[in-house]
Amino acid sequence: MGLPTRLTFDNFANTIEQLHYGRSVLNTVLILVGTSVLVVVFGSLASYPLARISRRWTGWAYRLFILGMSLPVFVTLAPLYLLMRDLGLLNSLFGVVLIYTATYLPITIFFYTSFLRQVPAELEEAAAIDGAGFFRMFWQIVLPLLRPVTGTLLVYIALHVWNDLVIPLVFLNEPETRTVMVNAYALVNPNTVEPTMLFPAAVLGVLPLLIVFLVLQKQVVAGMTAGAVKG
Numbered sequence: 001m002g003l004p005t006r007l008t009f010d011n012f013a014n015t016i017e018q019l020h021y022g023r024s025v026l027n028t029v030l031i032l033v034g035t036s037v038l039v040v041v042f043g044s045l046a047s048y049p050l051a052r053i054s055r056r057w058t059g060w061a062y063r064l065f066i067l068g069m070s071l072p073v074f075v076t077l078a079p080l081y082l083l084m085r086d087l088g089l090l091n092s093l094f095g096v097v098l099i100y101t102a103t104y105l106p107i108t109i110f111f112y113t114s115f116l117r118q119v120p121a122e123l124e125e126a127a128a129i130d131g132a133g134f135f136r137m138f139w140q141i142v143l144p145l146l147r148p149v150t151g152t153l154l155v156y157i158a159l160h161v162w163n164d165l166v167i168p169l170v171f172l173n174e175p176e177t178r179t180v181m182v183n184a185y186a187l188v189n190p191n192t193v194e195p196t197m198l199f200p201a202a203v204l205g206v207l208p209l210l211i212v213f214l215v216l217q218k219q220v221v222a223g224m225t226a227g228a229v230k231g
Contacts, residue, residue, distance in 0.1 A: 015200040019183045020175070025208060027093060028179040031168075032161050034097035035104065036154055042101070043108030048142055050109065051116035052124075062113060068106035077170060084171060091174045099167055104157050115149045116142070158212050180205050 015021075050062050080099060081090075089095030123145075127137045168179040178186075184201045 024180045035100040038101040047112030065109045
C-alpha cells in the first residue's frame with residue numbers, strides 16, 4: 001500500500017474486462033427498468049381504490065399489503081426458487097423482475113396510498129362531471145399527481161435492486177445473465193485481497209447509481225416535501 005507513482009487507468013480496463021461490465025450493466029438496467037415499470041403501474045392501480053374507497057375490505061387489503069413489508073426475503077427464497085423452477089423462469093431476467101415486483105409492491109402501495117389520501121377528491125369529482133371514466137381519470141389526473149412520490153420511490157427501488165446480491169445470485173446462474181454485483185462478488189478472493197481490482201469494481205458499480213440520483217434528485221426532494229404544507 002502506498003501513494004500512486006503515476007496516473008493510469010489500466011486497473012479500470014482490466015476490471016471492466018473481468019466484470020463483463022457492459023453485459024452485466026445491461027442486465028441490471030433491464031431488471032431495474034422492468035421492475036420500476038411494473039411496480040409503478042400495478043402499485044398505482046392498486047393504491048387508487050384503496051385510498052378512495054372507504055370499505056372494510058379495503059382496510060384489510062391495505063393491511064395485508066403492509067404486512068408484506070415485514071416479510072424477510074430469506075424466508076421466501078426456497079418457495080420462490082421452486083416456483084421459478086416450475087414456471088421455467090430460472091436464469092431468466094423476467095423471472096427476477098417478477099420477484100422484485102412482488103417484493104417492492106407492498107412499499108409502493110404504502111407510498112402511493114398515503115400520498116393519495118392527502119390529495120383532494122374534488123379533482124376527480126370535477127373530471128367525473130365532465131364525463132371522464134375511471135381509466136381516463138386515473139391516467140390523466142391521478143397518475144400525474146403521483147410524479148413527486150414516484151421519483152422518490154424509483155430512487156429507493158434503484159438503490160435496493162442495483163445493490164442486491166442475494167436474488168440474482170440465487171436465480172441467475174448463467175454467466176450471460178449475471179448482474180453487476182454478482183460479477184463484482186465473483187472477484188472477491190477469500191485468500192487474497194487485490195485492491196487494484198476491488199476498488200475499481202466498487203467505483204464502476206456505484207457509478208450508474210450516482211447518475212440516476214443526479215437525474216432524479218429534484219423529484220426526490222419534491223417527493224419528501226409533498227404534502228408537508230397544506231395550501
